[in-house]
Amino acid sequence: MSSHTHKEAVPYNAPAGRPALRIAFASGKGGTGKTTVATNLALVAAAAGEEVTYLDCDVEVPDGHLFIKPEMMSRREVTAGIPRLDMALCDVCGKCGEFCRYSAITVIGKKVLTFPGLCHHCGGCMLVCPVGAISEKAQPIGSVEEGAGRGVRFVQGLLKVGALAAPPVISAVKEAAADGLVILDAPPGTSCPVIETLRDSDFVVLVTEPTPFGLNDLAIAVEMLRMMSLPFCVLVNRARPGATQVADYCADKSIDIIAEIPDDRRIAESYSRGEMIIETVNGVRVIFEGLFERLCDVAGAARRGTRGRHIEGAP
Amino acid sequence: MKVVVTSTGPDLDSRMDSRLGRAEKYVFVDTNTLETIASDNPAGFASAGAGVQSAKFIVEQGAEAVLTGNCGPNAFSALAAGGVEVYVGSCLTVRDMVEAFLGGKLRRVSGASVESHFGMRGNS
Numbered sequence: 001m002s003s004h005t006h007k008e009a010v011p012y013n014a015p016a017g018r019p020a021l022r023i024a025f026a027s028g029k030g031g032t033g034k035t036t037v038a039t040n041l042a043l044v045a046a047a048a049g050e051e052v053t054y055l056d057c058d059v060e061v062p063d064g065h066l067f068i069k070p071e072m073m074s075r076r077e078v079t080a081g082i083p084r085l086d087m088a089l090c091d092v093c094g095k096c097g098e099f100c101r102y103s104a105i106t107v108i109g110k111k112v113l114t115f116p117g118l119c120h121h122c123g124g125c126m127l128v129c130p131v132g133a134i135s136e137k138a139q140p141i142g143s144v145e146e147g148a149g150r151g152v153r154f155v156q157g158l159l160k161v162g163a164l165a166a167p168p169v170i171s172a173v174k175e176a177a178a179d180g181l182v183i184l185d186a187p188p189g190t191s192c193p194v195i196e197t198l199r200d201s202d203f204v205v206l207v208t209e210p211t212p213f214g215l216n217d218l219a220i221a222v223e224m225l226r227m228m229s230l231p232f233c234v235l236v237n238r239a240r241p242g243a244t245q246v247a248d249y250c251a252d253k254s255i256d257i258i259a260e261i262p263d264d265r266r267i268a269e270s271y272s273r274g275e276m277i278i279e280t281v282n283g284v285r286v287i288f289e290g291l292f293e294r295l296c297d298v299a300g301a302a303r304r305g306t307r308g309r310h311i312e313g314a315p
Numbered sequence: 316m317k318v319v320v321t322s323t324g325p326d327l328d329s330r331m332d333s334r335l336g337r338a339e340k341y342v343f344v345d346t347n348t349l350e351t352i353a354s355d356n357p358a359g360f361a362s363a364g365a366g367v368q369s370a371k372f373i374v375e376q377g378a379e380a381v382l383t384g385n386c387g388p389n390a391f392s393a394l395a396a397g398g399v400e401v402y403v404g405s406c407l408t409v410r411d412m413v414e415a416f417l418g419g420k421l422r423r424v425s426g427a428s429v430e431s432h433f434g435m436r437g438n439s
Contacts, residue, residue, distance in 0.1 A: 097371075103364030103389075108374050111396040115389050117431065118364045164363075 020053075022182040023299050024201040028217025030188035032207045033237035033261070034058075036271055038185040039067040040278045041295075044288040046151040051180030056156035057197040058187040059142060059169045065156060066274045070149030077143050078157070080121035080168040081136035083114050089133035096125035096134060105134075120165050142169035146176055150276075153178065167196040174200075189217075190224040198225070203299035204232035205258065210243035218246065222253065231302035235291070238263040258298070259291040316346045318416065319378040320409045325353035327410040333384020334434035336366035342409045343378060346417060351409075365434070366390030374399055382412045385434070388427035403428050 025038040035058075042054045056062040083096070083105050090112060097107035104119035105112065116139060126134045141163040146155050157173040159166050170193055174184070186197040198204055204225055208218040218234065225232045234250050239260040250257050261267070261284070270280040278285040321338035323330045327349065332338040337359055343352045354376070358368035366389045373381060374397030381394060386401045394401055402421035406412045415421050 102362075103367035103371070106367050106371055106393060108371055108393055108396040109398070113367075113393060113396055115364070115367060115392075118367065118389065 020177060020179050020182045021296075021299055021303060022177065022184060022201040022203075023295060024184040024186055024198050024204045025207055026186040026194060026198060026204055026221060027188050027207045028190060028219070028221035029208065029214050032188075032209045032214060033235075034188070034207045035064050035067065035185055036277065037205070037207050037235060037237065037261070037291075038183050039064050040276055040284070040288050041292060042068070042152045042183050043150055043276055044278060044285070044292050045181050045183075048289075048292065051153075051178070052151070053153040053155065053176075053178050053180060053182045055173050055177060055182060055184045056154075057170045057173055057184050057193070059157035059159045059166050059173065059193070060187060062156040062158060064185050065154070067276060068149045068152055068154055069274075070147040070152075070154035072145045072147035072154075074147075075143055075145045076172075077140050078169050078172045079138035080119075080141045080165060081123060082116045082119045082121065082139045083125050083134045084137040085112055085114060086133045086135070087112070089131050090129075091131060091133075093130065095128045095130065099124050099128045117162075117164065121168055141165065142172075144169070144172045144176060166193040170196045190220050194224070195228070198230060199228060201230065202303040203295070204230050205295070206232055206234045207237055208234060208246055209238045210236060210240060210246045212245070215245050215249055219249065222255065231298075233258040233298065236260045256298070258294055259287060261287060316380070317343060317378050318346055318380045318382055318413065319343045319373055319376070320412045321381070321383040322353070322409050324409075326351055327408065327413070329409050331382075331384065331406055331409055331412050333405065335381065335383045335386050335390050336361075336369045337434035338369070338383070341369075341373065341376075343376060344409070344413050346413060349413070364389070366431075367393045370394045370397065370399070373397075380416070382416050382421060385429040386424060386427055387429055387431050387433055389431060391424070391427045401428075 025034045027034050042052050046052045056064040092110050094107040096105045102118045102120055104115050105125045142159040144157050155176040157169040159169050187193045206221050208214045233256040235258055236246050240263045266281045267277050270277050278288050320342045321332045321335055322340045322342045323332045338356050341354045357372055358365040361368055366387045370390045370393035380400040382402050401424050404415055404421040406415055
C-alpha cells in the first residue's frame with residue numbers, strides 16, 4: 001500500500017476539453033533509444049502546438065533531463081508504507097509471514113521480525129492480520145521533480161539509492177500527468193516498473209534495434225503487451241540496410257513498424273553531446289514529424305476503440 | 316547437538332557451500348552420531364529475501380547452530396531470533412566443517428559477517 005506526499009502541482013494550463021493522450025516509449029532491451037525518441041518527439045509535438053508533458057518514469061536512472069535540460073521548479077518526496085508492529089496486540093498467529101513472499105515480515109518462533117529493506121510496500125500484511133496489530137509507517141523512497149524546458153512540461157522521478165521498489169515512485173510521477181499529450185519514457189525490460197509505467201497508457205511504442213539482442217528482448221516485450229492488452233507498434237532505431245530480422249519478425253506477427261531511424265554516426269555523436277538530433281542532424285526532424293503525425297492517428301484511434309487493422313493489440 | 320552445514324551436496328563428503336541463503340543444500344548433522352539428513356535449500360532461487368527464508372527453514376528444522384562460510388545481516392537477525400548460533404569458517408567438506416566445529420576451530424559470529432546480497436555474486 002503505497003502513499004505519496006501530495007502537494008500542489010506546478011500550475012499548468014491544459015487546453016480545456018482536451019483529455020490526455022498517453023503514449024509510452026518502452027523496449028525490452030536497454031539502450032535502444034527510448035529517451036532519444038521520446039524527447040525528440042516531445043519537442044516536435046510542442047512545436048506543432050501540442051501541450052506536452054514528458055514523464056521520465058525510468059526512476060532508477062532518469063536521463064531525459066540531459067536532453068530537455070529543464071528548469072526544475074518543484075520537488076516532493078515520495079514515501080511508501082512499511083509495516084509497523086504493535087506487539088501488545090499481536091498474538092503471533094503467523095499469517096503476515098505466510099503472506100509476505102519477500103519475507104519482509106517473518107515469524108520465527110514467537111518473534112515477528114520486519115525487514116524494511118525487503119518490503120515491496122504492498123500492504124498485504126496489514127490486510128491479513130486478524131487483530132489489526134500492523135499499521136503503516138511512511139518510509140521515504142524517492143522524489144518527483146517538476147519543471148519545464150524547450151516548451152515541454154517536464155516531470156521526473158528519482159528512486160533513492162538503496163531503495164528497492166520503483167513502482168510507487170513511478171506512480172507518483174504519473175500523478176503529475178496533465179491533459180494534452182503525455183509522453184511516458186519507460187525503464188527498459190519487462191518487470192514491475194515497466195508494467196507500472198505502461199498500464200493505463202493509450203498506446204505504446206516499442207523502440208528496438210536490428211540486432212539479435214534487440215529482437216530477443218523485443219519479442220519478450222511484445223508478449224508482455226499482449227498480456228496487458230495494450231495497443232502498440234514498433235520503432236526501429238539504428239536501422240541498417242540488410243538488417244531485416246526485426247522487420248521479418250514484425251511482418252510475421254502483423255506488427256506495424258511506425259518509423260525507422262537510420263544508423264548514422266552523426267546521430268550518435270550529437271546524442272553523446274546531449275543535443276536534440278532533430279535540430280542537429282539533417283533529415284531527422286522530418287522522420288519525427290512523420291512519426292508524430294502517424295502516432296496521433298493510431299494512438300488516437302486506439303483510444304477511441306476504432307484502431308486500424310495494422311495496429312497490434314487486443315481490445 | 317544438531318547442527319546444519321551449508322553444502323553443495325547431500326552428505327558429509329560433499330564440498331561445503333560458503334553461502335547461506337543461496338546455498339545449494341543443507342546437511343543437518345547430529346554431532347554425536349554423525350548421522351545426516353540432507354535437504355534442498357527451499358529459498359535458493361527466491362527472488363529476494365533468501366537469507367531470511369532459509370534462516371526460518373533452519374530454525375524450523377530444529378538446528379542449534381549453523382556452520383557456514385558467510386552470513387548476511389537479515390539471515391543473522393532471523394537466526395538469532397530463533398536462537399540459532401552462527402559459526403563461520405572455510406573448509407573443504409561438510410565433514411571438515413563439523414570436525415572444525417567440534418575442535419573449536421570455527422569462529423562464532425555475533426553479527427553479520429558480510430553485507431546483504433554477498434551470496435548473489437556466485438561466491439562459493
